[in-house]
Amino acid sequence: SLMLGAIILGVFTLRSSLGEVETRECVYYNDNWRTERTNQSGFERCEGEKDKRLHCYASWLNSSGTIKLVKKGCWLDDFNCYDRQECVSMEENPQVFFCCCEGNYCNERFTHLPDMVGPKCEHSSVTVKIRPPPRVPSVLSVLVYSLLPLCVLSLGLVLALWMYRHRKPPYGHVDLSEDPGPLPSSPSAGLKPLKLLEIKARGRFGCVWKAHLKNEFVAVKIFPVQDKQSWQNERDIYLTPGMRHENILHYIAAEKHGASLETELWLITEFHERGSLTDHLKGNTVTWAELCHIAATMSRGLAYLHEDISSFKGEGPKPTIAHRDFKSKNVMLRDDLSAVIGDFGLAVCFEPGKPPGDTHGQVGTRRYMAPEVLEGAINFQRDSFLRIDMYAMGLVLWELVSRCTERDENVLNSFQCLSLKLEIQL
Secondary structure, three states: OHHHHHHHHHHHHHHHHHOOOOOOEEEEEEOOHHHHOOOOEEEEEOOOOOOOOOEEEEEEEEEOOEEEEEEEEEEOOOHHHOOOOOEEEOOOOOOOEEEEEOOOOHHHOEEEHHHOOOOOEEEOOEEEOOOOOOOOOHHHHHHHHHOHHHHHHHHHHHHHHHHHHOOOOOOOOOOOOOOOOOOOOOOHHHHOOEEEEEEEEEEOOEEEEEEEEOOEEEEEEEEEHHHHHHHHHHHHHHOOOOOOOOOEOOEEEEEEEOOHHHOEEEEEEEOOOOOEHHHHHHHOOEOHHHHHHHHHHHHHHHHHHHOOEOOOOOOOOEOEEEOOOOOHHHEEEOOOOOEEEOOOOOOEEEOOOOOOOOOOOOOOOHHHOOHHHHOOOOOOOHHHHHHHHHHHHHHHHHHHHHOEOOOHHHHHHHHHHHHHHHHHHO
């Protein structure tokens, strides 16, 4: 136990000496801002999971000594960026220079290692000053030379923890050389010509376009490559056996466009001109009959999502699925006001005998979170996640009721008629 305590102390001292720096904001720049319809420059606030580290990054081109900045912004948990206080590219003669670092606005200045002793790099009116990388703190040197055996044991423990943590890529981590995985059976070539028409909505993981495919309109949800995990999860949920239902958004295909930093991940689904329930309630009220129809179809969709079907029409068993981000913005409306549920980027499957994967409790929209989720007192079990969906649906029903124009006596008469029908049937 004494040796274990010494090892833990060594690891703690090693971590303290390296000095993990918290990153909250980064300098933002996008050379392709006109095409992507974003701001050209400014500052970006970094957001991510509490147990993941955040970084800043910069990418640029160097053509015959002329520096052309491509992008700057926030970068999610990447061990290659750990404890780098300077944004320095280490690769020799890459096509696109890339560097990342830790600390607020640390990507304001950037450089390439072979050019450290060369002239200063400039972009527009901003001069990129070159400073040597930070030296290893003297505390670490004392620890290595005076307690060498202890350091060897500590290093072994750190390596074991690192290998355990990186068994799979952390949520939000992006490797630009890694292919997003096999696409579904409908190839992108069979979907052309697909023409993007207009942006209909923007969300946490990308934007939604109205597009024209063959002789019909479709919705195209475009994810940046940094949100590959969300795109892949939503695609996998749609491809789960038994996901064809009249109150679940109809999936068409998934595609990958572009390369390197310009990669975009597309998810193509059916399009509904009325938009989301949020959009409809902002500009319209509903009658009692419309409220009941929307609520009934929405409830059927969520109940089917939660249902566990042992065998579904030869496709195999349909597992229970928890949405985890149920809200009126993720409920689409058909022309007849029937509800369809979409946006499964945070959804999780509960298959018998298999781990459910990422079941982090505090995901979704805070406004629709159940009290136990906000307090961090959730039990990470199947039934708990299903109850969280039901709580969120209760809030959506409250939104519907708040926009209902029916008078109280008419609603009461409807309930009385319904009760009479039930008595006759019994």
